[in-house]
Amino acid sequence: MPKAGKYDYPVRDLDDCLNYLEKAHKVSQSFTMKRDNFARAIGLSPLGGGFGSLLGSMAMFGLIETGEGDIRYTELAQKILFGEAKEKEELKNKAVRNVRMLGEIYDRFGDNPTTENLRHFLREKAEVHISKEESLASEVGKLLKKVVQHLKPVGGGNKEMQTGGTTIQTGTGLFTVTKQGLTIEVDDLEKLGMVQLLVDNARKKLSQANTELTKTEKKKE
Secondary structure, three states, rough: OOOOOEEEEOOOOHHHHHHHHHHHHHHHHEEEEEEEHHHHHHOOOOOHHHHHHHHHHHHHHEEEEOOOEEHHHHOHHHHHHOOOOHHHHHHHHHHHOOOOOHHHHHHHHHOOOHHHHHHHHHOOOOOOOOOHHHHHHHHHHHHHHHHHHHHOOOHOOOOOEOOOOOEOOOOOOEEEOOOOOEOOOOOOHHHHHHHHHHOOOOOOHHHHHHHHHHHHHHHHO
């Protein structure tokens, strides 16, 4: 598997892995297959590098276990493929977060990080050498875009705003803005970047709310 400094990351995205697992199961009607049989079922050579990368990606997402020449679907994979629809998205979130780097980038920068955000993460958190930042930021960014639809914020991601300016609260529980002031609770210094983005967003929303309030007051006059 490729590396971004301290982190390993998959070559294939989650949906790609799931599609191959579903295809193999349709052929074999089994959740445990020999490596060669699995390769034939999905139309790949068991000796090819692409097949090895696919298995590595599946393992990173927590979808398969390997050993003694067998490929075994995990309970997570089985539930995503054949479980109840209402549970599938939460399980896909869990699978993507098994790739630690993807979850940490999302929690810190949201669902649309900039190239500069990614370069900063790779430099400061992953300890990637500056000479590799640009190419890795591009590669990691492409992978994140393919899986970000399955990620959910910690704590459910609920957002609340009372336009009177009394409360702005995020689902992460990292900070709450009230009339009395701003309280920031951070249990991990690495989340400071995400807190800053949330604070900026809160400031923008408060400004918009105050502008609307001013317009309303002028109309009354």
